Amino acid sequence: MLNRILVSIDGSPLSFQALDFAMGLGAACGSEIIVLHVAVPFDLSKLHSYEMEKLEDDIYEKIKKKATSKEELTEDEKSKAEAGALEVAKKKAAEAGYKTILFKEVIDNEPAKTIVHQASILKADAIVMGTSGLGLMSAALLGSVSGKVVSSAPCPVIIVR
Amino acid sequence: MLKKVLVLVDGAENSFRALNYAIELCKLSAGELIVMTSVKTEMKVTAEAAPLDQELRTQANNEAVKTGNKALGSAKAVLDGSGISVQYILEFGSPAAMAMKTVEKFECDTIVVGSRGLGTIKGILSDSVSTKLVQDAHIPVIVIK
Known part of the structure; x- marks a missing residue:
């Protein structure tokens, strides 16, 4: 039923919780997991510095800690986490010992559209993702990805x- | 994870897709299933009101109970013989609010719900249960198309 699960991550603690959930589900079904990170171009606040290929260890620890306490990351931590989202995901998968997992980064300025498009071309059986936690009206007005x-x-x- | 799954049914086709999905999930995780339906009672009269109203109220609620039981009955027909432990619940009130209550009461860890595919704005305006649950629930929500 769940041969292929698409997990969309954005670097937030909640998105890594989504990854955990997907790995738990995937372990039960023996499914392949594809971790997708949509990078938004021209968004200077989220600009990815390619010198920063190696993830700083402290940010990884922080994300792990805040995922359990559900605390918000600070702005600085947020941009670091965003840039290193896939690195963190790789670490998490390695820690969980999940073998059938792929990582994909797509650059697009419309994350929602990209996620849906990737889900259909990759023939995913389910999409797992976190949510920004906006309220009902602000989500409608600002446009929540989830x-x-x-x-x-x-x-x-x-x-x- | 997936030890206690709440699935909302209302008798519509989408809700049966959600039900079937929940059954598959429960089989995988050997989890327990809680099937809930919520009917909106037409008459919002309290029990303390006049006796005449009481009669009217039961009449009106009878219809609602019938609809609810019909939905649960058709869910039971699907679930019979699947070998999953199931609880059936009939609630009165807004489905999203009642679902949240049931989650707390039974300590469910996942909600499975069908979607009408209305989109965000339309969803809010037409009181979409799935949109509301996605916004308000504190546990993972699985939305089935």
């Missing part, structure tokens, strides 16, 4: 909180 994905995805969507 909300858009839920309404236009070709497959079941699992929103982790």
Whole structure:
């Protein structure tokens, strides 16, 4: 039923909780997991410095700590976490010993559209993702990625909180 | 994870897709399933009101109970013989709010719900249960198309 699970991460602690959830589910079904990170270009606050290929260890520890306490990251930590999202995901997968896992980075300025598009071309059976935690109205007005994905995805969507 | 799964049914086709998905998940994780349906009672009269109202209220609620039981009955038909431990719950009130209550009461760890595919704005305006749950729930929500 779940041969291929697409996990969308953005570097936030909640998105790594989504990854944990997907790995738990995937272990039960023996499924392949594809971790997708959509990088938004021209967003200077999220600019990825390619010299920073190696992830700083302290940010990894911080993300792990804050995922359990559900604390918010500071702005500085946020941009570091965003840039190193895939690195953190790789570490997490290695720690969990998950073998059938792939990592993919796509650059696009419309994350929701990209996630849905990737889900359909990769023939994913489910999309797992976190949510920004915006309220009902602000999500509608600002445009929440998870909300858009839920309404236009070709497959079941699992929103982790 | 997936030890206690809450699935919302209302008798519509989408909710049966959600139910089937939940059954598959429960089989995988050997989890327990809680099937809930919530009906909106037309008459919001409290028990303390006049006796005449009480009669009207039961009448109106009878219809609602019938609809709810019908939805649960068709869910039971699907679940019979699947070998999963199931609890059926009939609630009165807004489905999203009741779902949140049930989650707390039974300590569920995942919600499975069907979607009408309305989109964000339409979803809010037409009181979409899945949109509300995605916003408000504190546990993972699986939305089935």
